[in-house]
Amino acid sequence: MIFRWDIMFKSLPILGQGLIMTLQLTIISVFIGIILGTIFGLMRVSKNKVLYIISSAYVDFFRGTPLLVQIFLVYMGLPQLLGFPLDRFPAAIAALALNSGAYFAEIVRGGIQSIDKGQWEAARSVGMNYSQMMRYIILPQAFKKIIPPLGNEFIAMLKDSSLVAVISLEELLRKGQLIITRTFRPFEIYLAVAILYLILTTLISRFVSYTERRLDID
Amino acid sequence: MTNIIIEIKDVNKYFGQLHVLKDINNVIETGEVVVVIGPSGSGKSTLLRCINRLEEITSGDIYFEGNKVNDPENDINLIRQKVGMVFQQFNLFPHKTALENIILAPIKVKGIREEEARKIALKLLEGVGLKDKADSYPAKLSGGQQQRVAITRALAMQPDVMLFDEPTSALDPEMVGDVLEVMKELATGGMTMMVVTMKLVLLKR
Numbered sequence: 001m002i003f004r005w006d007i008m009f010k011s012l013p014i015l016g017q018g019l020i021m022t023l024q025l026t027i028i029s030v031f032i033g034i035i036l037g038t039i040f041g042l043m044r045v046s047k048n049k050v051l052y053i054i055s056s057a058y059v060d061f062f063r064g065t066p067l068l069v070q071i072f073l074v075y076m077g078l079p080q081l082l083g084f085p086l087d088r089f090p091a092a093i094a095a096l097a098l099n100s101g102a103y104f105a106e107i108v109r110g111g112i113q114s115i116d117k118g119q120w121e122a123a124r125s126v127g128m129n130y131s132q133m134m135r136y137i138i139l140p141q142a143f144k145k146i147i148p149p150l151g152n153e154f155i156a157m158l159k160d161s162s163l164v165a166v167i168s169l170e171e172l173l174r175k176g177q178l179i180i181t182r183t184f185r186p187f188e189i190y191l192a193v194a195i196l197y198l199i200l201t202t203l204i205s206r207f208v209s210y211t212e213r214r215l216d217i218d
Numbered sequence: 219m220t221n222i223i224i225e226i227k228d229v230n231k232y233f234g235q236l237h238v239l240k241d242i243n244n245v246i247e248t249g250e251v252v253v254v255i256g257p258s259g260s261g262k263s264t265l266l267r268c269i270n271r272l273e274e275i276t277s278g279d280i281y282f283e284g285n286k287v288n289d290p291e292n293d294i295n296l297i298r299q300k301v302g303m304v305f306q307q308f309n310l311f312p313h314k315t316a317l318e319n320i321i322l323a324p325i326k327v328k329g330i331r332e333e334e335a336r337k338i339a340l341k342l343l344e345g346v347g348l349k350d351k352a353d354s355y356p357a358k359l360s361g362g363q364q365q366r367v368a369i370t371r372a373l374a375m376q377p378d379v380m381l382f383d384e385p386t387s388a389l390d391p392e393m394v395g396d397v398l399e400v401m402k403e404l405a406t407g408g409m410t411m412m413v414v415t416m417k418l419v420l421l422k423r
Contacts, residue, residue, distance in 0.1 A: 116309075118305060118307050118309035119309060119311065121272050121303075121305065122303075122305065122309035122310070122311070122368075123311075124270075124272060124298065125270055125272065125298055125302075125303035125305075125372070126298065126299070126322075126323035126327060126371065126372070127295045127296070127298040127299035127323060127327045127328075127375065128295070128326070128327055129295050132326055132327065136322060136326060137311055140313050141311075141312065141313055144313070
């Protein structure tokens with residue numbers, strides 16, 4: 001059996017299209033996930049019982065069930081309730097964003113709770129209300145602490161986005177599978193797919209540690 | 219009667235089973251400097267923190283300028299604007315410069331214009347000898363400098379009373395003098411003050 005470099009290289013332009021789709025999925029999902037995570041993370045530290053219970057249920061559900069099941073639930077399950085089918089892309093985004101939102105919520109909660117009690121008291125003692133305290137004092141400090149875990153979450157999401165191949169959304173993995181059905185060269189193609197993921201995750205983790213070092217200076 | 223600023227009436231405070239404050243009664247008049255001394259764990263700081271409701275009292279009443287502090291109907295944030303507090307650990311906001319620390323609450327809470335707030339802040343900083351440190355971040359300041367900025371932050375809200383919770387306990391001995399000097403000037407200037415301390419040297423001043 002010969003390793004066919006030429007097939008691997010010829011697959012790159014099409015895999016590149018998949019790569020772009022993967023990046024789109026990841027960036028949009030993480031972006032929405034950060035917003036969801038901030039909202040639900042704030043609810044998790046709220047003294048309001050209702051907000052706390054809602055956010056805990058959300059976090060527990062999406063962290064306690066497989067992402068693959070969540071993708072099926074959104075893409076196949078929701079249309080039954082809604083009465084109309086969902087497009088693949090928005091369905092994939094919804095599932096990924098809801099999932100990453102749950103993980104971000106825990107990261108945000110941890111960040112908020114790691115801020116020294118003295119900061120809360122100092123903010124309170126000058127007469128700030130809860131939202132002023134959060135906005136000006138607690139969240140700016142919490143977000144700085146959140147950057148390293150946020151980078152990890154971004155990498156995890158990049159890899160997990162390959163799961164939406166099961167609903168035939170043509171991201172990196174799915175593109176690879178499609179090429180294999182034509183070429184019957186699974187080793188070369190899956191290896192190429194894996195290497196492309198590796199390049200992306202390496203670049204991101206370099207970028208994150210660079211950002212961390214920059215933030216440490218001031 | 220008119221110049222009573224803080225009134226503490228039959229105040230009790232429990233932490234679980236622990237009875238920290240037992241039937242405390244006290245009246246503080248405008249311009250008075252009250253020093254609370256006692257061994258550690260005797261509830262001095264707790265009493266101070268009850269006055270601006272950083273701690274809730276279990277029973278009794280605390281009045282500030284006639285408003286009941288422990289009444290959930292009263293807007294505690296309005297009372298806190300009039301009650302400056304200085305902490306043992308300074309608690310400056312580390313992501314903001316000295317000047318930003320001072321002007322944040324006057325602008326965001328009181329609604330003062332930024333230039334106005336800056337002017338007040340710089341004047342106050344000059345008063346504590348730290349005008350040249352206005353743009354420094356807290357991490358670049360010594361303990362004594364941080365505490366003087368913290369005092370300035372409280373003063374910038376133009377409070378009617380200043381609460382000091384062990385203001386020099388976290389300081390190196392050579393830093394204590396500068397902070398005490400500032401407090402002494404405040405007292406001379408007629409500021410109503412309540413100071414919790416274990417250091418008797420403070421009393422002499």
